[in-house]
Amino acid sequence: MSSPQHVLTAEHLRVGFRRRRRDPLFWALDDVSLAVPRGKTHGLVGESGSGKSTLAKAALGLLPVNEGRIRIADVEVTGTRSPDRRRLARHMQAVFQDATGSLNPSHTVGRSLAEPLLAQGRHDRSEVADAVRTGLERVGLDASAASRLPRHFSGGQRQRICIARALMTEPELLVCDEAVSALDLSVRAQVLNLLMDLQDESGLSYLFISHDMNVVERMCHDVTVLYRGQVMETGPTSAVTKTPAHPYTRALLLAAPVADPTRQVARRQLAVSQATSAAPAVIDQAAGCPYAVRCPFARAECATSRPTLRPVGSGVSVACHRYPEWRTEAAPINKEQS
Numbered sequence: 001m002s003s004p005q006h007v008l009t010a011e012h013l014r015v016g017f018r019r020r021r022r023d024p025l026f027w028a029l030d031d032v033s034l035a036v037p038r039g040k041t042h043g044l045v046g047e048s049g050s051g052k053s054t055l056a057k058a059a060l061g062l063l064p065v066n067e068g069r070i071r072i073a074d075v076e077v078t079g080t081r082s083p084d085r086r087r088l089a090r091h092m093q094a095v096f097q098d099a100t101g102s103l104n105p106s107h108t109v110g111r112s113l114a115e116p117l118l119a120q121g122r123h124d125r126s127e128v129a130d131a132v133r134t135g136l137e138r139v140g141l142d143a144s145a146a147s148r149l150p151r152h153f154s155g156g157q158r159q160r161i162c163i164a165r166a167l168m169t170e171p172e173l174l175v176c177d178e179a180v181s182a183l184d185l186s187v188r189a190q191v192l193n194l195l196m197d198l199q200d201e202s203g204l205s206y207l208f209i210s211h212d213m214n215v216v217e218r219m220c221h222d223v224t225v226l227y228r229g230q231v232m233e234t235g236p237t238s239a240v241t242k243t244p245a246h247p248y249t250r251a252l253l254l255a256a257p258v259a260d261p262t263r264q265v266a267r268r269q270l271a272v273s274q275a276t277s278a279a280p281a282v283i284d285q286a287a288g289c290p291y292a293v294r295c296p297f298a299r300a301e302c303a304t305s306r307p308t309l310r311p312v313g314s315g316v317s318v319a320c321h322r323y324p325e326w327r328t329e330a331a332p333i334n335k336e337q338s
């Protein structure tokens, strides 16, 4: 999968944690592979605890990887004891959900934006001041913001400041970990537009992490659906969201917020009623499909053997024993939405 066309390549990643010292490892990521092409957005979607941030942290070199490899541009993140952080920082930066916590409240915005440049050894004061000004304007803020403290800005503006700071070193890849999740809908739309404009202007790539399928649909060229650290489905976002190949992807689509509250209730009820209708009684989760206890389409084989990811056309791969049969048992998603 490694190629110069890809700014991030993750191959067969396994990252394990122990709940307590004597517990066996549990896999927060289990055989996860994905690649982010240059200038494109790859979405990582899944509910809380599915391993999204673990993948982001592993890519940033912040977590040891048990198996597999990650490469960012020409930097090997795994395999060495500590990846070359300065080289890594030139290729990749991150924006997180909590803009307030990400910015030092006692530093002016200008100082926060200057820090990544100073860390790279750029000390010419007027050059740094110019870069800060340009950085702020690039994200739609006035250059005068540089002299103010973070508390003088709204949540959306603070997230713009975080994006500006992340872009100061002109990385090729931005990891956005729930970067818009804390924002109101209208502000969220503005920040998503900003990210897309930045991509059009400078060919930036994104690893875009979200639990919201609506946001993923809007932003991402490709998407990987994670459940309990395993890839359930991956492929072009248009194909995955139009005709989901995995029951979990379908459940995420049904759970995505819709504007009409009546439709929202109907969709959630459908998701819940199907999720409780047909799950087999006994599941060996280590051996079987990780989604089997919740899957309305599960059969005996799902409880005993783990499905492997297999290509099913249109660039989509799915890990489900019962694809495509399960789809004949499910109401088409378009009908459910209307």
Ligand SMILES: Nc1ncnc2c1ncn2[C@@H]1O[C@H](COP(=O)(O)OP(=O)(O)OP(=O)(O)O)[C@@H](O)[C@H]1O
Residues within 6 Å of the ligand: 017, 018, 019, 028, 046, 047, 048, 049, 050, 051, 052, 053, 054, 055, 211
């Ligand atoms: N440092 C750690 N030590 C032990 N367990 C951890 C650690 N970091 C994450 N985990 C566990 O790994 C799993 C995946 O966590 P992760 O934070 O990657 O999920 P996530 O998909 O980002 O969830 P969320 O949407 O809530 O941010 C969870 O079960 C979590 O409790």
Ligand code: SF4
Residues within 6 Å of the ligand: 246, 247, 248, 289, 290, 291, 292, 293, 295, 296, 297, 298, 299, 302, 307, 319, 320, 321, 322, 323, 326
């Ligand atoms: S393998 Fe079985 S349990 Fe898993 S998603 Fe497919 S139908 Fe459901």
Ligand SMILES: [Mg+2]
Residues within 6 Å of the ligand: 052, 053, 054, 177
């Ligand atoms: Mg997370």
